[in-house]
Amino acid sequence: MHIDSLLPEFVLDRVLREDSSYKSITLLGKIKDQYCIIVAEKTAFDTNALSAISQPEAINLDLENNIYHRAFVALKSDAFKLPSAKYSIIYPATEVHIAKYTAQKKRMIAETPELYTNVVQPYIQTMLGSRIDWVFNILKHEAEVDRILFEDTDPVQGFILLPDLKWDGKTLSALYMCAIVHRRDLQSLRDLRGEHIGFLQHLKEESQAAVKAKYGLEASQLRLYIHYQPSYYHLHIHVQSSDAEAGEGLAAGKAWLLDDDIALYIG
Amino acid sequence: MHIDSLLPEFVLDRVLREDSSYKSITLLGKIKDQYCIIVAEKTAFDTNALSAISQPEAINLDLENNIYHRAFVALKSDAFKLPSAKYSIIYPATEVHIAKYTAQKKRMIAETPELYTNVVQPYIQTMLGSRIDWVFNILKHEAEVDRILFEDTDPVQGFILLPDLKWDGKTLSALYMCAIVHRRDLQSLRDLRGEHIGFLQHLKEESQAAVKAKYGLEASQLRLYIHYQPSYYHLHIHVQSSDAEAGEGLAAGKAWLLDDDIALYIG
Numbered sequence: 001m002h003i004d005s006l007l008p009e010f011v012l013d014r015v016l017r018e019d020s021s022y023k024s025i026t027l028l029g030k031i032k033d034q035y036c037i038i039v040a041e042k043t044a045f046d047t048n049a050l051s052a053i054s055q056p057e058a059i060n061l062d063l064e065n066n067i068y069h070r071a072f073v074a075l076k077s078d079a080f081k082l083p084s085a086k087y088s089i090i091y092p093a094t095e096v097h098i099a100k101y102t103a104q105k106k107r108m109i110a111e112t113p114e115l116y117t118n119v120v121q122p123y124i125q126t127m128l129g130s131r132i133d134w135v136f137n138i139l140k141h142e143a144e145v146d147r148i149l150f151e152d153t154d155p156v157q158g159f160i161l162l163p164d165l166k167w168d169g170k171t172l173s174a175l176y177m178c179a180i181v182h183r184r185d186l187q188s189l190r191d192l193r194g195e196h197i198g199f200l201q202h203l204k205e206e207s208q209a210a211v212k213a214k215y216g217l218e219a220s221q222l223r224l225y226i227h228y229q230p231s232y233y234h235l236h237i238h239v240q241s242s243d244a245e246a247g248e249g250l251a252a253g254k255a256w257l258l259d260d261d262i263a264l265y266i267g
Numbered sequence: 268m269h270i271d272s273l274l275p276e277f278v279l280d281r282v283l284r285e286d287s288s289y290k291s292i293t294l295l296g297k298i299k300d301q302y303c304i305i306v307a308e309k310t311a312f313d314t315n316a317l318s319a320i321s322q323p324e325a326i327n328l329d330l331e332n333n334i335y336h337r338a339f340v341a342l343k344s345d346a347f348k349l350p351s352a353k354y355s356i357i358y359p360a361t362e363v364h365i366a367k368y369t370a371q372k373k374r375m376i377a378e379t380p381e382l383y384t385n386v387v388q389p390y391i392q393t394m395l396g397s398r399i400d401w402v403f404n405i406l407k408h409e410a411e412v413d414r415i416l417f418e419d420t421d422p423v424q425g426f427i428l429l430p431d432l433k434w435d436g437k438t439l440s441a442l443y444m445c446a447i448v449h450r451r452d453l454q455s456l457r458d459l460r461g462e463h464i465g466f467l468q469h470l471k472e473e474s475q476a477a478v479k480a481k482y483g484l485e486a487s488q489l490r491l492y493i494h495y496q497p498s499y500y501h502l503h504i505h506v507q508s509s510d511a512e513a514g515e516g517l518a519a520g521k522a523w524l525l526d527d528d529i530a531l532y533i534g
Contacts, residue, residue, distance in 0.1 A: 083339035
């Protein structure tokens with residue numbers, strides 16, 4: 001029996017997560033006594049069907065002030081041609097799935113040297129080794145070879161620049177590359193010292209030049225930054241179009257501009 | 268004649284802006300030879316109508332892999348009870364409106380001392396005076412008095428803490444306050460010096476305490492930051508829930524963590 005015919009039997013348990021900016025919501029419920037997670041997200045407006053916007057099915061004008069008007073509308077919707085939402089449905093779902101899709105609270109932590117030594121560094125040690133084999137596979141040309149945009153093979157100054165998986169490879173305004181360094185002694189931003197300034201400058205300039213050559217974007221159209229904490233502990237730099245939409249990955253406290261990192265060590 | 272009855276006569280000229288993450292699109296068109304701008308944004312899921320999610324009007328299952336399913340759906344829609352979109356309509360619109368609503372390209376600029384002296388500082392001078400009377404109205408208790416959460420009236424150390432207009436005043440996970448300083452010699456982040464460390468620490472601690480007392484959020488649940496460039500040139504600090512959704516205003520290159528600013532001047 002297909003999930004679509006089971007969906008009407010969904011009995012809501014609770015909302016796991018919601019995001020009013022991105023217009024998404026994640027529901028936990030049960031179908032036939034087994035957990036089901038629905039991740040629902042409204043669709044973007046279809047630029048191939050723009051007339052649907054000015055021809056809504058119904059309009060409720062709720063505010064008028066001179067030339068400014070606000071209205072709520074019902075849009076035409078069709079699961080095949082003009083879907084109003086995209087669902088990801090996990091069924092049957094386990095407790096692990098439920099934990100993964102449950103909203104997490106965020107805390108801001110000022111990381112002192114003591115905190116780094118006593119808590120973060122031991123944690124980083126558990127994240128090395130075979131957990132990041134996929135990074136070494138890229139560096140050793142055992143995976144994603146055809147995706148490499150630029151490589152400097154020098155063991156100290158070298159790095160590989162390749163598209164981030166989140167990028168569609170086409171939309172220039174969302175261009176997103178990743179520079180993964182060849183050297184293995186730098187796990188994160190915390191390992192950078194004054195001696196690495198030349199290395200970072202080199203990586204920055206070569207990356208900017210490679211993106212310019214292939215995609216035509218100027219240096220000033222790119223935002224280069226480092227995540228701390230990163231999702232994996234092998235130094236890598238994010239190279240993204242300055243027009244890219246700002247989200248969690250770009251937030252102050254998570255993303256650190258490469259230029260600032262360099263300026264701090266120089267200054 | 269009301270805008271809602273004119274809307275069907277809308278003839279599309281071009282798309283001014285679109286945002287696939289936020290599910291919004293801005294169209295320029297004409298109605299009876301006058302420009303009309305439609306800013307359309309899909310609505311967030313209504314948490315009062317959750318059953319509508321599991322009971323869509325139609326479902327198109329397009330992917331099945333073990334427990335994972337993806338589907339496109341047509342949701343029930345009603346301009347009054349379950350609107351699918353919110354429209355802001357500007358009609359008749361002028362060239363100024365069109366420029367305002369047209370997507371702008373962003374550039375990353377490393378601001379040198381020369382650039383600051385020769386370009387930014389002269390610009391800042393044009394942004395002072397009566398342009399920021401609304402800020403002085405707040406500081407002089409001539410406006411928004413009933414919105415003040417905390418005030419230290421000292422002319423040097425003092426500031427006013429009040430809710431940002433973007434906050435609904437209720438949703439704690441989106442809490443957003445603004446601390447506006449009483450002193451008038453600090454226009455932006457660029458004016459901060461080592462001598463201001465105590466002032467910033469004081470502002471930080473008093474703001475955290477005031478938010479804790481009124482809303483129960485701990486210091487670690489708040490993100491304090493300064494915009495550069497800011498939208499107005501009188502020093503103000505953003506105090507936001509660390510759970511708030513990250514957007515343009517939080518992006519690295521625009522938002523500077525207060526703790527980092529303090530650490531830089533100390534270090």
